[in-house]
Amino acid sequence: MTLVLEQLLNGVQLGVMLFMLAAGLTLIFGIMGVINLAHGSLFMVGAYAAAVTAAQTGSFLLALVAGLAAAGVLGMVIEFVVLRRLYARDHLDQVLATFGLILFFNQSIILIFGRQPMFVNIPPAFQGAVELLPGVPYPIYRLVIIAVGILVALGLWVLITRTRIGMLVRAGATNREMVRALGVDIRLLYTVVFGLGALLAGLAGIMAGPLTSVQVGMGEQILILTFVVVVIGGIGSVRGAVFGALLVGVVDTMLRAFLPGFLRTMMAGSEADALGAGLSSMGVYLLMALVLLLRPKGLFPAHG
Amino acid sequence: MTGPMLRLEGLVKRFGGLVATDALTLDVVPGELHALIGPNGAGKTTVIGQIAGELRQDEGRILFEGAEITRLSTPQRVRRGLARSFQITQLLEDDTALDNVALAVQAGQGHGFRFFRDARRDPRLAGPAMEHLAAVGMAGRAQVRVADLSHGEHKQLELAIALATGPRFLLLDEPMAGLGASESKAMTEILRGLKGRITMLLVEHDMEAVFALADRISVLVYGRCIASGPPAEIRENAEVRAAYLAEEEV
């Protein structure tokens, strides 16, 4: 039972990470109609910038600033140099060009930092564990991530429901043409939304660093999982991103934790482990298939 | 056949807070040309979209030849003989005029899953397609790519494609929009030639054409039908004049 609680929290923590990426991705698509594969690169760059800064200075705060700045600046550069030329193009062109960006960024990272993964220490303030229930210790750092995720979700909620920019974002997500017709400074709106998405992706990368190793290719792994989240939640919907991310995070974590053990009760250990690993890594995709069967537009479709 | 060919019953369509179609009930009897007019934003195209099955209404029913078609998809409705033309022409830009019509002929024949024979050399497609092109006065333009045709020709081609599906009922969404005076006249004559053979619901801003063609006219304002009747009656209707016709100076 305590293990279940622990894994459930791990699932929520993964869900929080996925949410930060999915919210940016889904808003960028909703507002600008752009699919940006390099969103995962922002995650990676944020992680690297923070890891290097932490290693050099030993300061977590500086690492946080460096990671956010790197992701934010890179996001603006991508928008200015490449994506701006792709708004009017079809999705195929967007996919291919941003695929080119991924190759470039991954190789650049290899050129600068090599292929060896980097490891980041958990900031001293967040080391150790607390007892959630008597006899159930849980790492503080993971709780911090969950807390940050909740704050981000609340912040986004306030931004979207209570501000003028949020109103435009909502309008844009349901009817892109209408926002254009309103005569809003679309450039500014785009930059704000894209910058926000980049910062969130960077933040997720920074926080992921101490949990997983920081390495090339980390962006794409989580990007594809983020796609699953967006498809399940419904494209362009932040609410969908919240639920989709939590669902995917929890399902993925639970399957990995418990499926092999469950199978071991029915067959030989090694076979059970192999099959369990296979099925659990496929689990979220099967979940996506199920959602597609029942609700082809996702659980919370933004477009009428 | 008795009873209406097409019947809309209490049709409601909302977009967010906006009610685009407001409890609309409308009958079109077999053989008539029924015009649907109204000021811009009255929701005429929305009604066409719901009848064609591209938009799902929020409330109400649609009956075609006595059977409810409310839940049928667009292709299913077309196969029952309910075709439409588009206000903003929807054509295959890279193909020739003939290709566009031939594809509609093919769809009507229902033999789409044939993988080996060259469709462009199939006389069972090209023959009927040429006839439909000729019917709208475009026989001489059959081999021209759609992208190289004029706006007026696009409108004619729209009609030819709709005819090629073999409809018993045509939904025409502003077939005259953007046409010059002589082109409008030609289109009016083409539609007049179809009258009686095909039942039509015509949405149109060109009042000259509407009053020349229509057997009955319904007036739509803010999604509701404020009047319905023969042209002479509509012309004299005070409410209609106030809402609509006065500003158009008919």
Next chain:
Amino acid sequence: MGLVLALLTFAALAAIPLFPDLVGGPATITLFARMILYAIAAVSLNLILGYGGLVSFGHAAYLGLGGYTVGILYAHFISGSPFLGLIPGTNQLLVTVPAAMLVSGLFALAIGALSLRTTGVQFIMITLAFAQMVFFLFVSLKVYGGDDGLIVRRPNVLFDLNLRDTTTMYYIGLVALAAYVWLVARIVRSRFGRVLTGLRQNERRMAAIGISTYRYKLVAFVIAGMGAGLAGALMANLQRFVSPDMLAWTKSGELMIMVILGGAGSLIGPIWGAIALVGMETALAGWTEHWQFWLGPILICIVLFARGGLYGFVASLLKRDGR
């Protein structure tokens, strides 16, 4: 003009092994054989991407499934135990290739049936995600090598031919390519093909003339998947090795680039695209270890500035000269 270019392309390809010294020795024949097999996969993707306008970002999955079918059948042929206790292994190319196409086709049917319920950007994400699922499936199948892949020690048997000889494999690939291109050429001109190209141009119009688009898309999706399965089966024989790398998502991206680079929606453009991309990768890789650093920006420039691909470029040149 299209026919002339196609015949010239195939004549040139058929002539390549006759002049091994000109192209740089037998090792280069292997490279050309790889280009040919990628060309089959690119042509198959072009059927849905170029003609049908379906942006499938998971096409490498069918390539890999084809390859693994050959690999798994070979493994069971060697061990003597049937696959799942039912299907005996084999090393007969005339069995393994159709089996590979069948497997790829069945997966394409299942994945397509779900993905095609959506359109646009969702379709892109979903095809990518399902391909990733297949990738993880093979990574976790430790019985068949998992991460490390599966070695096919001896190539399949086809009559008395020596498939270890790369020139022989090259010609087998070329014949397969010619056959598949011929098939696609027939399909795109047929009634089915008219619907398919119509779907790309205006799906709303297709519905309005009474065509239920889903079934057409699904059939095209399956035909394309089978083509990639064919390519994968032959590739397993050429490399005598299959691994999850073959169905990585980057491979799907490369297949899309081949199509766009060569010219989407043209019959032989994707062949040129496959040759150009594999050639470019090989050249860059021979020059620097960090070839992707250069390939990335090149791709972006191709997408931004070179519309119509190589085929469109050549066609416009020929047209200008013709006048």
